[in-house]
Amino acid sequence: MIVCFDIGGTAIKGAGAWAVDDVRPVARRQTPIHDFDAFIGVLKDVIDEIGETPTCVALSIAGIIDPDTDRAVIANIPCAHGRLLRADLEAALGLPVLIANDADCCALAEYGVGAGRGHRVVFGAILGTGVGGGLVVDGKLINSAGGFAGEWGHGPVAATRAGNPPVELPRFACGCGLDGCVDAIGSARGMEKLHRHLAGSELKAEEILDAWQTGDVDAARTIDVYIDILSAPLALVVNMTGATIVPVGGGLSNSLPLIAALDRAVKARVLRKFQRPLVVRAECAIEPGLVGAAVLGAAFASPEA
Known part of the structure; x- marks a missing residue:
């Protein structure tokens, strides 16, 4: 199972994914844009609500990871902007973390199920x-x-x-x-x-x-x-x-x-x-960020696929 997130400046959407065509969203949360500890807390709450230890956590974000520095460029979430976001999240969550831009996740969703x-x-x-x-x-x-x-x-x-x-x-x-x-x-x-x-x-x-x-x-x-x-x-x-x-x-x-x-x-x-x-x-009109994150996580969980 993979825990997926679609993270924007207003809301954090979360879901458990048992397959790329079996993505089960939970209630969305407000994004704590100025408090990174609160931001981590929301992610943990979603993981706890799903109630199963995931193979990994996969995020769709409205921003990019700079490939030269590994730092996040997320203008509308100041508490995450400029951070070594993947490393910080892995340390806080104790799980492998995958991060992709929201447009990339939409493309992944279309490849996987669209x-x-x-x-x-x-x-x-x-x-x-x-x-x-x-x-x-x-x-x-x-x-x-x-x-x-x-x-x-x-x-x-x-x-x-x-x-x-x-x-x-x-x-x-x-x-x-x-x-x-x-x-x-x-x-x-x-x-x-x-x-x-x-x-x-x-x-x-x-x-x-x-x-x-x-x-x-x-x-x-x-x-x-x-x-x-x-x-x-x-x-x-x-x-x-x-x-x-x-x-x-x-x-x-x-x-x-x-x-x-x-x-x-x-x-x-x-x-x-x-x-x-x-x-x-695009065919994947409902929650493409979550579906794309599920595809991203599935590739990590089954690298031979």
């Missing part, structure tokens, strides 16, 4: 409050030691001329400190920023998508430019990794027409010609 089943190379993309991703090859994360692999949303590569007919675009500032990142224009807030730039009106991403589906000309223009901007770097990721499926999670994946449009655009730009959907909505 749209990535049967595929050797799975690139899980996130389109939501941010643009992220994770790469799984033969059931293993490329980011097995932590790090930034899969972060296709960052880097100054977003097009400054896009759409049909093309329109000139500024290099929007990104929260990572760079200008011109895909994240700055491909996230939900980025879509809203793009619509404001193109149409001069304030709409939420959900409203833009709804208007697009009802034939609104301004919304259609925004989505045309948006898809053009996203599809090029995502096609490059597919070409470089050899991914044969790209499950998409995050809030924007709830729009099936958006995912279908992105699929058509990406397939038109990749070298391998797919006669089936390539970019698809």
